[in-house]
Amino acid sequence: MVLLERVIEEMKDDTPAIPIDRKNLLVLVDRLFSESYDGEPTATGLANTPAFVPELFLRYCETLQQSNRLDYGSLLHFARKLLADxxxxxxxxxxxxxxxxxxxxxxxxxxxxxxxxxxxxxxxxxxxxxxxxxxxxxxxxxxxxxxxxxxxxxxxxxxxQLPENFRCPPVIIQLANNLILHNRTRTADKKPLVARKSAKQYPGLKALVFDNEETEVAAISTTIREAGWNAEDCAVLARSTKLLERAAHELTKRGLQPYLAQRKNEFECASVRWMHAALRLANARHDREFLRRTSVAWQAFTETVIEVNEVEAVAVLNGGDFLRAWVETAQERAGSETYRDLLKRVTDNLVERLAFIELLEWFWSQNWLDDPLEAEEMNTWKELHGALMREHAPENITLHLYLQEVDLKSKAAARLPGSIPCLTVHGAKGLEFKHVFLIGMADEIFPSYQAVKKGYESREMEEERRNCFVAITRVQESLNISWAQTYNGYAKKPSRFIEEMGFKFQKTAK
Structure with a gap:
């Protein structure tokens, strides 16, 4: 994102129509990489895209090469070009x-x-x-x-073909086969799944309807406790994160520990975010975007404003070293002995020499904001750090390598023992659980509104059907499917997938 911002700034005078929402631009560029786009202004993949996109794409590729940096999409792009050319x-x-x-x-x-x-x-x-x-x-x-x-x-x-399934009970396999037969874009001679698990190993299958989403998610904890299941053997799956967040809230309220699995690319706590930004600036001391991020995080951390333009003026006197100039400016305005001590350690361990591991270990030992999020993110960072130390010899770890490894990892907290995973269907792919709660099984939720709008035979509907197929085949023992008659006050019909599976409602819950 930093490099794309730089390209946009360079193009700003010549191309005033570049939108403010630049995250969507990065998504667009990444899509073009995935489609093997090479920058041609007349390519079919450019349909309904702004006229500046080809130039933006080519300049972004040039900037990536000049900076010796590649993201995942551009790794594919340049690997393909290397082999083709x-x-x-x-x-x-x-x-x-x-x-x-x-x-x-x-x-x-x-x-x-x-x-x-x-x-x-x-x-x-x-x-x-x-x-x-x-x-x-x-x-x-x-x-x-x-x-x-x-x-x-x-x-x-x-x-x-290997149609044998050793995970799911026979009744789940039958539901999955019934469902996926409604898709047309399948291998013509594909065999149905065959269950290799005994039906006797299967404790239950339920389809429940509730008045609203509050009662729907509240019933999860009740079911787990009444059945006597271990929490870690259960999982809550849904099509969207929003419903999972509500489910996680209800589980917490009722004394169960949820694990809301979401990728988190950046730290959020001000103190942790500032230290991460300072390391990035130490690794690229002439990068204005990293300078800006360091200043923004410092203001959130200490309530001290340090203007980027002011630091740039100071940097002119020391060879353009933004990190040195930033620390000198911050030291002049440090409002407490705590922050002065922190900045002195940054000077000693980042500005004058690169002893960043020593600095980090000291930084983690402090209690800066008395904030639960700070403690969580420091623990997450320490876990990432420990894994990196085990993988590489400490004497071989440069700051560049360290940041490269940390930046690629999710900053979300690890799952705690005994917690209940709350996962999107995409997040659950490849996993398996004894007991699965598949919630939000209502039309315009699962399948999504976009798929319903496109129609029964659309690509979108077929992909939603495959999503549902993936969801129910995570089950090792029991499946609870549920839907609510209203979500956010809007009436909803049961998901068409329930009928396609041949699922019959066994119980109505209020």
Whole structure:
């Protein structure tokens, strides 16, 4: 995002129409990377996009290269270009890696498939893939049912079907088979799933209707306690995060510990956010965006304002070193001995020498804001730090490597023992739980409003159906499906997927 901001600033005078909402621009650029876009102004992928996008895309690629930085989308972009523009490199790569295995192939986007085609020659297709077209739930990220068809056509793949399922009870498998048969874009000769688990191992299956979402989520804790289940054996799944947040709130209120699994890319507590920003500035001392972030976080942390322009003026006197200039400016305005001591340690361990690990260990030992979020995020950072120390020898860890590793990791707290995961369907993919509560099974929620609006045979509806297929096949023992007659005061009908599964309501709860 920092580099994109820099490109936009450079283009601002020539292209005044660039919107303020730049996060959406980053999403657009990432989508173009996934579609193997190369900057052509007439490409089909540019439909309904602003006229400045091709130039923005090309400048962003140039800036990434000049900065020696790549994000995930651009890694795919430049890897594909390297292989496509240099056939010799592709040929040598094929010689080094004669056999290729791809797991979860159904999730690949066009750029990934283009790379695969460059790595695996059609005349010697030593290629093995694992895929399930009933689990394509990342269309928004470039996945497509047509890609599996293209694979079979391009390489003449022999298909070996493995329909046996060892996770789910027979009744769940029957529901899943009933549901997914409503999708048209499936492998034509695909076999139905076959359960290998005994029906006797299965304790229960319920479809419940409630008056509203409050009573729906409140019933989860009641069911867990009445059944005598261990909390860690249960999971709450939903299509959207909003309903999960309500469920987590109700679980907490009723004495159970939820784990709301959400990716968190940045620290949020002011003190922790400031230290992270200061490390980034120490690693790139001429970067104005990192300077701005350091100042903003410091103001939130200490209520002291340090203007970016003022620091830039001071930096002119010391070779443009923004970190040194920022610390000097902050020291002049430090309002307490605590902050003066902190800034002195930053001077000693970041400005004059890079002893950042020593600085961090001292920083974590302090209680800066008496804030539960501070304690949580410091613990999370320390866990990330510990994992990094175990993976690399401390003497080999540069600040650049350290930040690269930390920045790639989620800053969300780890799941506590005995907690109940509250997951979106996408977040639950690949996992399994003894007891699953699938909530919010109402039309315009699951399936989503957009899918309902597009219609029964739309790509959006088929992907929602695959989402539901993934959700119910997380079950090892029991499944509770529920919907409410109203959400946020609006009347809702039960999800069409309930009927498609052949599920019958067994109980009405008030």
């Amino acid at each position: 240099n056939p010799g490199v592709a040929r040598l790569t094929r010689l080094a890696w004669r056999f290729v295995c791809v797991d979860e192939f159904q999730d690949t986007n066009r750029a990934q498939y283009d790379i695969l085609r460059l790595l695996v020659a059609k005349e010697r297709p030593n290629l093995f893939v694992v895929a399930d077209d009933d689990q394509i739930i990342y269309q928004w990220n470039g996945a497509s049912p047509e890609r599996l068809q293209a694979l079979r056509k391009d390489y003449g793949m022999e298909v070996v």
